[in-house]
Amino acid sequence: MNNDLLFDFNVDKAAKTVYITREFNAAQSLVWDAFTKAELLDQWMAPAPMRAKTKYMDFKVGGRRFYAMISPDGQERWAVQEFTFITPKTNFKMYNAFADKDENRELPGSDWDYNFSEENGITKVSITIYNESFERLEKLLEGFRIGFTMTLTNLENLLSTLSEKQ
Amino acid sequence: MKQDIFQAIADPTRRAILTLLAIQALTPNAMAEKFDMTRQAVSKHIKVLYECELIKSEQSGREIYYHFNAKKMQEFDHWLAQFRQNWETQFNQLDQLLTTIKKQNQ
Numbered sequence: 001m002n003n004d005l006l007f008d009f010n011v012d013k014a015a016k017t018v019y020i021t022r023e024f025n026a027a028q029s030l031v032w033d034a035f036t037k038a039e040l041l042d043q044w045m046a047p048a049p050m051r052a053k054t055k056y057m058d059f060k061v062g063g064r065r066f067y068a069m070i071s072p073d074g075q076e077r078w079a080v081q082e083f084t085f086i087t088p089k090t091n092f093k094m095y096n097a098f099a100d101k102d103e104n105r106e107l108p109g110s111d112w113d114y115n116f117s118e119e120n121g122i123t124k125v126s127i128t129i130y131n132e133s134f135e136r137l138e139k140l141l142e143g144f145r146i147g148f149t150m151t152l153t154n155l156e157n158l159l160s161t162l163s164e165k166q
Numbered sequence: 167m168k169q170d171i172f173q174a175i176a177d178p179t180r181r182a183i184l185t186l187l188a189i190q191a192l193t194p195n196a197m198a199e200k201f202d203m204t205r206q207a208v209s210k211h212i213k214v215l216y217e218c219e220l221i222k223s224e225q226s227g228r229e230i231y232y233h234f235n236a237k238k239m240q241e242f243d244h245w246l247a248q249f250r251q252n253w254e255t256q257f258n259q260l261d262q263l264l265t266t267i268k269k270q271n272q
Contacts, residue, residue: 005261007254007257009250009253009254011246013172013175013176014175014176014178014181015176016172016176018249020253022253022257024257024260024261024264025261025264025265026264026267026268030264030267030268031264034260034263034264034267040263040267043259043263044256044259044260044262044263045256045259046256047252047255047256047259048255048259131172
């Protein structure tokens, strides 16, 4: 399906930074929407069978998104994203921190920087995540850790999509 | 407080110590000599590395030798691999969503 689309994942342990680059077969404005509109984010951002639920999202500098990752057994893991910089369609930055259900943040969080560019109908998204500590990164993972089931379910979905297309 | 593995690896001297220990087990004195550091400075680094289990100690006679704990490093890499896997999953879901939206817009 997306064999030609780039996916890069690099970790600079010394700099405590994760670099992710991915290409998408869609126009930049659509991909931008998928990353910045709550109703779209909720449809892809949690790896199945987890789901994401945005309580509110105010996408402007100084605005916040308050959302939860919900596991199949109903456990909710809340987090707050605060938008610190926005250049429409090309770049936004945010500060992400876990929180309780009343939006009290657990600091420190991590800094995220998203960049979007389009060439020949393919949109490239580059994400830089800076974490102050490994514990924090560990928590990021824990937020959606459900072991093998998840991976297998997604693989099944992917395979069925692929076979439908043939 | 438990030592943070990221903090442990972030320090260039500690990375150098780990590199050296991956080749051979060393006593604190030998490390101090190789890095031209005081015993106190070496002890501090050892403490950090030991607490996050990146190195193991082994008593040999009156000397303590420190070894590189490759297993812990693998664990760390395993963590990152899982993190990568999550992203891959999410992005595949986004691919599907984008396909759906494009079809709707046609």
